[in-house]
Amino acid sequence: MLKLTNVTKKFGELTAVNSLSFTVSKGQVFGIAGPNGAGKSTLYNLISGLYPFEGAISFNGKEIAGLSPHQIAKLGISRTFQIPQIFPSLSVEKSIGVGNHFGSREGFEQDYVDKVLEFVNLHDKRHAMVGQLNLLDKKMIMIGAALATKPEVLMLDEPMAGSNAKEIIQLMELIQRINRDLGVTIIIIEHFMKVLTELTEKLLIIETGTEICCGDPVEVTGDPRVIECYLGD
Numbered sequence: 001m002l003k004l005t006n007v008t009k010k011f012g013e014l015t016a017v018n019s020l021s022f023t024v025s026k027g028q029v030f031g032i033a034g035p036n037g038a039g040k041s042t043l044y045n046l047i048s049g050l051y052p053f054e055g056a057i058s059f060n061g062k063e064i065a066g067l068s069p070h071q072i073a074k075l076g077i078s079r080t081f082q083i084p085q086i087f088p089s090l091s092v093e094k095s096i097g098v099g100n101h102f103g104s105r106e107g108f109e110q111d112y113v114d115k116v117l118e119f120v121n122l123h124d125k126r127h128a129m130v131g132q133l134n135l136l137d138k139k140m141i142m143i144g145a146a147l148a149t150k151p152e153v154l155m156l157d158e159p160m161a162g163s164n165a166k167e168i169i170q171l172m173e174l175i176q177r178i179n180r181d182l183g184v185t186i187i188i189i190e191h192f193m194k195v196l197t198e199l200t201e202k203l204l205i206i207e208t209g210t211e212i213c214c215g216d217p218v219e220v221t222g223d224p225r226v227i228e229c230y231l232g233d
């Protein structure tokens, strides 16, 4: 479904992403991990069309290099950010509605926004101002806004960051429901190895923009090269 071939991104002298190639299959939960500064968020920025890059990225057989973020969202690729990107004075419902305006191919659909509000358990808080809610709710809103674009692929950037054990379980449960009940392919950047081994079917480890290894999450997390690159973090 999503295929990257020799994708490289340089910022001046710095090579943030170094000739990465991998494929994500339809319906998969695909994990990405690596130390801080490894190039994980940059990879999402490239897939979502924020910067030009070298190499190729195809989605359902179509090359997406050169398309705008808006065109890429309309194709069915959606993402969340490491720090929740929200408008504090907007209502929960409007915040999720923005996602539907931005990405949906069918024009604005209130029914779908209602469905997403239920799905992320924010139906009761639909009129609340986003800025007044707690971090977990803000994360649910950001995921809800991404879902409202009706994505085929949802890319999550460290969704568990700053969350406690109970919140992590709730977020994991939501991610599993998005994958199983809505059939959305998931790519997840995460630091918590336990989350990755529980959620993902395939795991890619990168360091300084370069692949360390990629494959079965249990094998990958036990790989001496991966353990070494984490001890150095």
Ligand code: ADP
Pocket (backbone or CB within 6 Å): 011, 014, 016, 034, 035, 036, 037, 038, 039, 040, 041, 042, 043
């Ligand atoms: P990660 O998400 O794995 O922690 P990032 O993708 O955010 O890493 O960053 C990878 C490297 O690229 C870092 O060294 C970072 O400073 C650099 N970088 C990221 N975005 C930019 C940018 N817009 N301009 C210059 N350097 C950047």
Ligand code: MG
Pocket (backbone or CB within 6 Å): 040, 041, 042, 082
């Ligand atoms: Mg990052």
